[in-house]
Amino acid sequence: xxxxxxxxxxxxxxxxxxxxxxxxxxxxxxxxxxxxxxxxxxxxxxxxxxxxxxxxxxxxxxxxxxxxxxxxxxxxxxxxxxxxxxxxxxxxxxxxxxxxxxxxxxxxxxxxxxxxxxxxxxxxxxxxxxxxxxxxxxxxxxxxxxxxxxxxxxxxxxxxxxxxxxxxxxxxxxxxxxxxxxxxxxxxxxxxxxxxxxxxxxxxxxxxxxxxxxxxxxxxxxxxxxxxxxxxxxxxxxxxxxxxxxxxxxxxxxxxxxxxxxxxxxxxxxxxxxxxxxxxxxxxxxxxxxxxxxxxxxxxxxxxxxxxxxxxxxxxxxxxxxxxxxxxxxxxxxxxxxxxxxxxxxxxxxxxxxxxxxxxxxxxxxxxxxxxxxxxxxxxxxxxxxxxxxxxxxxxxxxxxxxxxxxxxxxxxxxxxx
Ligand code: NIG
Ligand code: FE
Numbered sequence: 001x002x003x004x005x006x007x008x009x010x011x012x013x014x015x016x017x018x019x020x021x022x023x024x025x026x027x028x029x030x031x032x033x034x035x036x037x038x039x040x041x042x043x044x045x046x047x048x049x050x051x052x053x054x055x056x057x058x059x060x061x062x063x064x065x066x067x068x069x070x071x072x073x074x075x076x077x078x079x080x081x082x083x084x085x086x087x088x089x090x091x092x093x094x095x096x097x098x099x100x101x102x103x104x105x106x107x108x109x110x111x112x113x114x115x116x117x118x119x120x121x122x123x124x125x126x127x128x129x130x131x132x133x134x135x136x137x138x139x140x141x142x143x144x145x146x147x148x149x150x151x152x153x154x155x156x157x158x159x160x161x162x163x164x165x166x167x168x169x170x171x172x173x174x175x176x177x178x179x180x181x182x183x184x185x186x187x188x189x190x191x192x193x194x195x196x197x198x199x200x201x202x203x204x205x206x207x208x209x210x211x212x213x214x215x216x217x218x219x220x221x222x223x224x225x226x227x228x229x230x231x232x233x234x235x236x237x238x239x240x241x242x243x244x245x246x247x248x249x250x251x252x253x254x255x256x257x258x259x260x261x262x263x264x265x266x267x268x269x270x271x272x273x274x275x276x277x278x279x280x281x282x283x284x285x286x287x288x289x290x291x292x293x294x295x296x297x298x299x300x301x302x303x304x305x306x307x308x309x310x311x312x313x314x315x316x317x318x319x320x321x322x323x324x325x326x327x328x329x330x331x332x333x334x335x336x337x338x339x340x341x342x343x344x345x346x347x348x349x350x351x352x353x354x355x356x357x358x359x360x361x362x363x364x365x366x367x368x369x370x371x372x373x374x375x376x377x378x379x380x381x382x383x384x385x386x387x388x389x390x391x392x393x394x395x396x397x398x399x400x401x402x403x404x405x406x407x408x409x410x411x412x413x414x415x416x417x418x
Contacts, residue, residue, distance in 0.1 A: 002066045004053055006032040006046040009073040009392045014361040015379035022353055035384040038413040075394040079148025079385025080337045081363035081376050084275050084296050084325035087152035088135050088166050091122025093330045107229050116191040119330050123156040131169045139179035142335040144418045146406045148385035151183040151367045153223055155190030160208050163188045167218040178416050183367050186219035189231050189239045202235050206242045214246045221249040226262035233261040255279040267291045273366040278310050285320050294366050298327035299343040300334055312348045324358040342401040352398045384413035
């Protein structure tokens, strides 16, 4: 089966250079795309495709095995990639918003029985079917706002059995026709389970959880919450080094509430991505850049928690490599990358192309597609994942935070209903 898309409006392809600029990333109206077997085969002038396939006038036509779609000048952008989600958890922590308004900090809420520990208890009590359904609904919601691939962390299990179960349920949700594909991360080091001390838990992570994860070959990466009050720099390094020795890629949560040295460790280890990083000092950001470490900014967290925004102007001026992701979790309950882009563009002064690049071409570097195909770009040989904007300007995808800016998403070469 072949699909041909003609009369595309502005095409944000990112196919011409690794350093996105308006000149080299957005191609003028009039191109067409041919897709076969989940792969973009050809991008060329729409009229040439109309002649080649003898496409009649009309929005849709089927010519033998070739389905043709006239996009009538609508803009097209790559399938979006969410490089940081806590996809699977059960329970509801809505009451914490009242506690926060009463002045309680994240750490105080945790000590009152809320926070990650509460979600761990609720998640352990949920059965596999309930978790699978929650995951499926969340993936469908992510697709609705244009996400075609996302990273999903475990981390609400905090013991061998529960962490494995979260990764197994996530794997069952992977590679379905109507949901984004998944890049799996083990995050046993998300918190210290109740009744255990941090040193004995670090031992458990390295000597029990990690070997079980590796034996089942069920995660590509490991992640650690490196933050004062959770895992120290030394403890984080122990878990990350052991994970690297077992062949896992490394990700980190760093400097979310304070500069606790997490960014510096990320630079020393050369991890793939160090996320949050709101309090990372500029000299450390520059070291991270030198070591090839991506920064994953998660604007939904300060949005949800009322914390300070990072100064994005400095970061852009210093060419710090960064992505944007949702950090979907019990406090930050949105999977919408267009919303993240809107926050950055409409509240932090970011250029819209920079925001779109941060959830597509840049995110592909830290969150590869399971097929090994390039994605986050629209190019010949890339995965056929792209979004048809509900309008003729690609910029409108960063200006519609409350609804999906896309009229359709092509996932693995097929129209996926929203
Ligand atoms: O990335 N900071 C650590 N983990 C999550 C939040 C987890 C939670 O509060 O349940 C995050 O923001
Ligand atoms: Fe997170």
